[in-house]
Amino acid sequence: MWNFSCPLIVYGDNSLDYLAQVKGKKAFIVTDKNILKLGLIKPVTDKLDEAKIQWEIFDDVEPEPSLTTIKKGGVAVGKYQPDWVIGIGGGSCMDAAKAIILLLARPELEPESLSVLEEFNFRTKARLMAIPTTSGTGSEATWAIVLTDTKDNRKLGLGSTECMPDVAILDPVMVMGMPPQITADTGMDVICHAIEGYTSVWGTSMTLGPGLIATRLTLEYLARAYKDGGDLEARKEMMNAATMGGMSFGNSMAGLAHSTGHALGAIFHVPHGRAVGLFLPYTMEYLINESAExxxxxxxxxxxxxxxxxxxxxxxxxxxxxxxxxLAGELGQPLSVKDCGVGQAEYEKEIPRLIERALNEVMTMTVTRIPGEEDLGRIFKYAYEGKSIDF
Ligand SMILES: [Fe+2]
Structure with a gap:
C-alpha cells in the first residue's frame, strides 16, 4: 500500500489573499528575526487582521533549529493555544512550525522523541500552514523535520506523517527580495529533490510527474531568477518547482547527492543546497556507470x-x-569541493567520517547502485578534485 500526501497548495499572484478567508481565532506564527526584519511578516498579519484572527509571533528560529528553540516554542504555543500554526520562512522556520505544533498536542514530549511512531492528533487543536520565503527545501510539501542537537552537534531527521501542512501558500511577493546567492543555493536543492525523487527506488508513477516537471522548470527558470530577482515569471515558476520537488522526494526519497552532500555540509558547514548540488553530477555519473535502469x-x-x-x-x-x-557554472556555484574553499589536508583527514555519515543515511540505500565504503571514499576524492566519476 502506498500513499501520496501533499497540502492544499495556493499559488500565483496574490495568494496571500487566501488568508483573509481562513476560519479561526488565533494564529501562532513561527519565523526568524531576519524574516521579520525584511518585512515579510506584515503582509501576512495584515491579512490575518482582515480575517479577524489574532496572532502572536515566535521569531526565535535559527538556521537548523535546535531542540532548545523547539522546546521554547512548545511552551509559548502551549500558553497561546492557537487554532493555526503558521511557519513563515525557509525550511528551518517551516520545520520548526511542524515540531512546535506537535508539542501543542503532546506538551509532555521531548522534541527529540517526535517520531512517526507517536500519535499526535494535533488537528483537534490547530491546523498547520506553511508560507515559504525561499524556493528550495520543499518543506511546505513534506512531513519531514530536520533539527539540531547542539549538545552532540548532530542533525536529527524527525517528523510525523501528520506534519504535512494543511495549506501551503506560494506567493511570489515572499521571494522577490531573495538575494542571488540564496536563490542559487536553494535552487540547486530543488533540482536535486526533483531528479533524486524521480529516480528513487521508492518512486512510483505518482511521484514521477512532479519530479519531471520540477526539473524542467528549474532548468528553464533558475538562472533567470538568479540573474534578475525581479523576474516575476521566473520567481513564480521556481516556487512551483520547489514545491513539486518536495512532493516528489517527500513521497519517495532523495538519493546519493543528498547523503554525500549532507555529510559535507555537516562537517565543513557548506550550505545544504550548495553541498547537495555539488555532488549531484558526480553521483549521477556513478549511477550511469552501472545502472541501466x-x-x-x-x-x-x-x-x-x-x-x-x-x-x-x-x-x-x-x-x-x-x-x-x-547551470551550476552560470550560478557561480562550486563545481568541486576544492572550489568550496575546503583545504585538501583537512578534507582527506575527514574522509572516513564523511563515509561513515553517508553510510548512515537511508538515502544511500534508495538508489539502484548502492555504494560501499570504498566507492564512497572514491566519490568524495573525485568530487574534491572535480574529476568525473569513471568507475
Ligand atoms: Fe534537500
Missing part, C-alpha cells in the same frame, strides 16, 4: 527537458549531467 530515467528527463533529442540512453543521461554542471 537509472540511466534510462535520466535519459527520459533529458529528452523531456529538451537537453538531448537523440542518442542512446547513456548519451542523453550524460547530456543531463553536463547541463546541470553548466
Amino acid at each position: 537509472t540511466t534510462a530515467k535520466y535519459a527520459e528527463i533529458a529528452r523531456y527537458c529538451r537537453v538531448a533529442s537523440s542518442g542512446s540512453d547513456k548519451e542523453c543521461a550524460l547530456a543531463l549531467v553536463a547541463r546541470i554542471r553548466a
Whole structure:
C-alpha cells in the first residue's frame, strides 16, 4: 500500500489573499528575526487582521533549529493555544512550525522523541500552514523535520506523517527580495529533490510527474531568477518547482547527492543546497556507470527537458549531467569541493567520517547502485578534485 500526501497548495499572484478567508481565532506564527526584519511578516498579519484572527509571533528560529528553540516554542504555543500554526520562512522556520505544533498536542514530549511512531492528533487543536520565503527545501510539501542537537552537534531527521501542512501558500511577493546567492543555493536543492525523487527506488508513477516537471522548470527558470530577482515569471515558476520537488522526494526519497552532500555540509558547514548540488553530477555519473535502469530515467528527463533529442540512453543521461554542471557554472556555484574553499589536508583527514555519515543515511540505500565504503571514499576524492566519476 502506498500513499501520496501533499497540502492544499495556493499559488500565483496574490495568494496571500487566501488568508483573509481562513476560519479561526488565533494564529501562532513561527519565523526568524531576519524574516521579520525584511518585512515579510506584515503582509501576512495584515491579512490575518482582515480575517479577524489574532496572532502572536515566535521569531526565535535559527538556521537548523535546535531542540532548545523547539522546546521554547512548545511552551509559548502551549500558553497561546492557537487554532493555526503558521511557519513563515525557509525550511528551518517551516520545520520548526511542524515540531512546535506537535508539542501543542503532546506538551509532555521531548522534541527529540517526535517520531512517526507517536500519535499526535494535533488537528483537534490547530491546523498547520506553511508560507515559504525561499524556493528550495520543499518543506511546505513534506512531513519531514530536520533539527539540531547542539549538545552532540548532530542533525536529527524527525517528523510525523501528520506534519504535512494543511495549506501551503506560494506567493511570489515572499521571494522577490531573495538575494542571488540564496536563490542559487536553494535552487540547486530543488533540482536535486526533483531528479533524486524521480529516480528513487521508492518512486512510483505518482511521484514521477512532479519530479519531471520540477526539473524542467528549474532548468528553464533558475538562472533567470538568479540573474534578475525581479523576474516575476521566473520567481513564480521556481516556487512551483520547489514545491513539486518536495512532493516528489517527500513521497519517495532523495538519493546519493543528498547523503554525500549532507555529510559535507555537516562537517565543513557548506550550505545544504550548495553541498547537495555539488555532488549531484558526480553521483549521477556513478549511477550511469552501472545502472541501466537509472540511466534510462535520466535519459527520459533529458529528452523531456529538451537537453538531448537523440542518442542512446547513456548519451542523453550524460547530456543531463553536463547541463546541470553548466547551470551550476552560470550560478557561480562550486563545481568541486576544492572550489568550496575546503583545504585538501583537512578534507582527506575527514574522509572516513564523511563515509561513515553517508553510510548512515537511508538515502544511500534508495538508489539502484548502492555504494560501499570504498566507492564512497572514491566519490568524495573525485568530487574534491572535480574529476568525473569513471568507475
Ligand atoms: Fe534537500
